Amino acid sequence: MTTEIATKSVAELEDTAYSLRRRMLRMAADKGEGYIAQGLGIADLLAAVYFRELRFDPQQLDDPARDRFLLSTGHYSIALYAVLAEIGVLDEEDLATYALNGSELPMSTFDETPGVEITSGSLGHGLGQGVGMALGLRLDGSSARVLVELSDGELQEGSTWESAMAAGGFELDNLWAFVDCNGIQADGALVMPIEPVADKWKAFGWSAREVNGNDMAALVTAIDELRECSGPKVVVLRTTPGHGVPTLVARERAHFVRVAQDEWTNLMDELEENHG
C-alpha cells in the first residue's frame, strides 16, 4: 500500500531543503570532508521529490508498488542520506557515521542501505537502470513510477543517451529524469560541450523543462507541468554547487571539500545567516 508521503507548500519545501543542508553540513563536519557542494546544490530537488512527488511508504521500503528514486551520482550520497533521515528511514545517529569504515552510509551509495534503491559510484548507469525498472513495472501493470537523478557529467557518457533513446522509443510514461547541471566535474568545469541540454532530450522523445534548480517555486511548477505530459519527462536543473553557503559557492575547486574542523562551524553559520 503506497501513500502520498506529504504535500508541502513551496515555503515549507524551502524550509525542508534548509533542514537537509544542515544535516549534510553536519555529516561532512563529522567526517571532515565530503561531496558537500553537490549535495547542497540538489537539496531543493530532494525536498521537492520526497515531500511532494514520490508515492511511497517509508515503513514499507520493499513495497513493489512504491515509486522509486534512483540517485545515479553515487558520490552525492550525502544528500540522499539527509533526506532519508528527514523522512525517518535513517536515524540521526546513523548520519554521524557518514563515510566511516564499516558504516551503512558509504561515501558512494550502496543498495543495502535502507531506502537506497541502487548501488552507484560508477557513473552513467542510473538512467539505464531506471529504464529497465520502468519497463518492468509497466509489464507488471503497475502504476509505480521511477524518478532518476543524474548529472551533467553523465551526459558525456554514451550509456546515458542509449537509455534516453530507449525511454523515448518505448514511450515510458512512468519515467522521470532530473539532470543536475551544476557545471562542474572532477577537475573543474565540464570537459565536453553538452548544450543545448533540454533540446537533446526532446530530440529523444522526452518532454522537458529547464529551471533554476535552486528556485523551489520554479522547480515545483516544472514538475507540475510535466506530470500532465505523456512519455518520459525530464527536468534540467541549473544548480549552484554549495548553494546556501557563500564560501563554498565562491570556492574554485568544489568537487570534493575538505576543510579544517573549525571551518565547518563557519560554514554552518553562513548557511544559517543565508536562510531567509
Ligand SMILES: Cc1ncc(C[n+]2csc(CCOP(=O)(O)OP(=O)(O)O)c2C)c(N)n1
Ligand atoms: C564511470 C566513471 N568514471 C569516472 C568516475 C570518477 N568520478 C567521480 S565523480 C566524477 C565527476 C563527474 O562529474 P559529475 O557527474 O558532473 O559530478 P559533479 O561534478 O557534480 O560532482 C568523476 C569523473 C566515476 N565515478 N565513474
